[in-house]
Amino acid sequence: VSEELERQLAPINRRDNALVLKDSQSQLVARARRDIAVFLPDTNNPLFQLRQQAESGDTDAQVKLGNQYRFLCGWCSACLSGKPCQGHGPGILFHECLREAAAWYLKAAELGNVDGQIKIAHAYVDGIGVPQNQSEAERWLRSAAEQGDMWGQYELGRAYREGKGMPQDPLEAIRWYLKAADQRHLYAMQDLGNMYEDGEGIPQSTSEALRYFAMATDDDWDYGEWDPDCFTGMWMAAAEYGFAKAQYLYGEFLFSMFYKHGCTSLDPVKASMWLSLAATSGETRACKLRDELAAKLSEDQLAEADRRVHEWKPKT
Amino acid sequence: MLNQLVRNVSPEEEELLRKREELASIREMLAERELELADVSGRLASFEAHYLREVGVLYAELDDWNARIAEFRAEKEPSADANQQANDARKQARQTYETAHGEAAGAKHFDPSPDLRRLFREVAKCIHPDLAKDSADQERRTRLMAEANLAYRAQDADALQRILADEDASDDLGEGIGAELIRIIRQISQAKKRVSEIEGELERLLKSEIALLKTDAEKAKQSDRDLMAELAAGVREKIRFAKANYNCLVSQGKHT
Numbered sequence: 001v002s003e004e005l006e007r008q009l010a011p012i013n014r015r016d017n018a019l020v021l022k023d024s025q026s027q028l029v030a031r032a033r034r035d036i037a038v039f040l041p042d043t044n045n046p047l048f049q050l051r052q053q054a055e056s057g058d059t060d061a062q063v064k065l066g067n068q069y070r071f072l073c074g075w076c077s078a079c080l081s082g083k084p085c086q087g088h089g090p091g092i093l094f095h096e097c098l099r100e101a102a103a104w105y106l107k108a109a110e111l112g113n114v115d116g117q118i119k120i121a122h123a124y125v126d127g128i129g130v131p132q133n134q135s136e137a138e139r140w141l142r143s144a145a146e147q148g149d150m151w152g153q154y155e156l157g158r159a160y161r162e163g164k165g166m167p168q169d170p171l172e173a174i175r176w177y178l179k180a181a182d183q184r185h186l187y188a189m190q191d192l193g194n195m196y197e198d199g200e201g202i203p204q205s206t207s208e209a210l211r212y213f214a215m216a217t218d219d220d221w222d223y224g225e226w227d228p229d230c231f232t233g234m235w236m237a238a239a240e241y242g243f244a245k246a247q248y249l250y251g252e253f254l255f256s257m258f259y260k261h262g263c264t265s266l267d268p269v270k271a272s273m274w275l276s277l278a279a280t281s282g283e284t285r286a287c288k289l290r291d292e293l294a295a296k297l298s299e300d301q302l303a304e305a306d307r308r309v310h311e312w313k314p315k316t
Numbered sequence: 317m318l319n320q321l322v323r324n325v326s327p328e329e330e331e332l333l334r335k336r337e338e339l340a341s342i343r344e345m346l347a348e349r350e351l352e353l354a355d356v357s358g359r360l361a362s363f364e365a366h367y368l369r370e371v372g373v374l375y376a377e378l379d380d381w382n383a384r385i386a387e388f389r390a391e392k393e394p395s396a397d398a399n400q401q402a403n404d405a406r407k408q409a410r411q412t413y414e415t416a417h418g419e420a421a422g423a424k425h426f427d428p429s430p431d432l433r434r435l436f437r438e439v440a441k442c443i444h445p446d447l448a449k450d451s452a453d454q455e456r457r458t459r460l461m462a463e464a465n466l467a468y469r470a471q472d473a474d475a476l477q478r479i480l481a482d483e484d485a486s487d488d489l490g491e492g493i494g495a496e497l498i499r500i501i502r503q504i505s506q507a508k509k510r511v512s513e514i515e516g517e518l519e520r521l522l523k524s525e526i527a528l529l530k531t532d533a534e535k536a537k538q539s540d541r542d543l544m545a546e547l548a549a550g551v552r553e554k555i556r557f558a559k560a561n562y563n564c565l566v567s568q569g570k571h572t
Contacts (some may be wrong), residue, residue, distance in 0.1 A: 019357035021526060024415045025364070028372055029525040032547055036532060096378075099557035129557070131564025 054104060059113035066104035066119060069097045070129075095129070102129030109140055114152050117144035121155070125165040137165030145176055150183035157188060161195065170201030181215065186226050189216035190234040197237060206241065206316065213238035217245045239274055242314030244281035251275035251286065255293055272297060272305035277312060328493050335500045342507045343447060347440040349514045350461075351433060356521050358469050362426035363530045370544045372416030374551040379409035381558035388565055428471055435476045436468045442483050446506040449499060 021029070037047060047068060053061035102123045108116025117140040123130050124137035141159050144152030157176030160169045174195065180188035193212035196205045213234055232253050238246030251274030257263040258271065272293050278286035294302060325333075383405040390402035428436075445461050448454030460479055467475035491499070521527055536543040 019361050026525045028415050096554050
C-alpha cells in the first residue's frame, strides 16, 4: 500500500464516534469520586468502615470520622486548590472538609459524647467548619463538664480562664479546674498552680501554687498518658521554688533535649545545676543522671555548675 | 476435469479468495468493535447525564454559595488576596453551572434492544469508512458512520434503517483481479488499524473518571445502595453548611 494512498485514506475524524468528556466535565466527575471516598462499600476502605460505624450511631466513630475530615482531608475542593485546612486563615471558610468534620462532631455531641461536645465547642469558638457562635460553644462545654468527665471540666475551666466562648471568669475557672483535678487531671493541676502563682484574677498565693505543682509532679503519676512536654513550664516554675521532683524532672528534660534531641541552644550547665540540687534534696534518680552528665561536661562547665548550685536560693 | 479446474485457479485468484475471506471476517470483527464502542459511549453518556442531573446541579449550587462567601469577604475586607479568591470562586461556580446544565446533561437513558444492536452492527459492516473503495467513498462513509452513531445513541432504529437502505452493499466493481487484490489488501490494513484505534478508545473510556464513578455506583448497587442518592445527600448537607456560613457572615456584617 503506497504512502500516497494511505494519506488519501487517512481517517477524517473518527473521534466523534466515541464519547469525549470535556475537562470541565471530567473535573466535576472527579469531584464526586473524591467525595464518595468515604461511601465506597469496599471493605478495604477504612474510611468506609468508619463511616458505617459512625452512621450506625457509634459516637466514638463519629468523632474519629470528624478528625479524619478535620486533619487528613486533602480531597475537598479547597484543599485541592492549595488552601491549608488547618489554622485560622481566611481560606478556612471554603473547606468542605471542615464543615463535614463539624457536622460529625455535632452529631456525636448531640448523642452525649464528651469528646464530640468539646470538639464542636472548639469549632464554635474559632468558627472552624461552623459559623462562630459563643453561646453554642459555652452550651456544649458546659454539657461536657456537667456530665462529670474530667476533660469536659478541664476544658470548661480553660474556657473560663481564657475567656474563649464565654466571658472570662477566674473563679469559675478555678471551680471547674478543681473538679478536674479531683479526678487526677494533670493539666488542670498545672493550670491551677500557674493561676495562683501569677495571681491571675485571684490573689497571688505561692503556697497554693506549690500545692498544685506538687500534686501534678507526684511520683505516682504515669506520664505515659500525658504529654510531658506540656509540663516543662510547670517543672521550671516549681523547681525555682525548691521542689526536688520538679528540679529532677526539669533537669532531666534539659539533659535529654540537649543530648538526645540535639537542642544545642539549651544549657547543659543548667541541667547539671538542677540535677545536683535535686540530688542534694534526696531525689535518688537525679544522682545517677547528674553523674552521667558530669562525665560529658568539661572542667569549666562543672565548676560553673557548682558555682550556680552554691549561689542558688529558692524563690519565695 | 478436476486437474483442469485446479489449473484454472491461478495463484492470484487463490490469494484473492483468501483475502476476500479475511476481509469478510475482519468486517465482522470491525462491526462488532464499533458496536462495543458505541455501547460503552452510550452507556457512559447516559450515566453522565444522570450524574449531572442528580449531583452536578447540586455542586453548582454549592459553588455558588462558596462564591458568595468569597465575594462577601472581598467586599467587607478588600485585599488583593480576597479579590483573587472571590474571582476564582466565581469562575469555578460559573464553570460548574455550565457543565451541570450543559448539553451532556440532556442525554437520554441508553438501553439498546438486541434488535437495535443487530441493526447497528449491520450498518457498520455495510458503510464502514475503512472499507471504502476510494477516498471519495471514504469521505461519504465517514459522514454516514457519524450519522449512524448519532442515530444509535438516540436509539433511532428508523434512521439506521434508512442509512442501510440507501447503501449498495455490492462489492463487485468489475475490476480486474490485480486491482481487486490491491483494494482488498488496503481495506484489510485500514480496518485493522481502526480496530486497534477502537481498542485505544475503549481503554481511554474505561479509565475515564466517569467510567470509574459508574463502576463505583454499580459496586454500591450490589450491596443495595444508591450511590448517586447518597452523594446528592452529602452535597445537600454541604450546601446547608455553606449557607449557614454565609448567613452568619452576613449577619455579623450587619452588627459590626
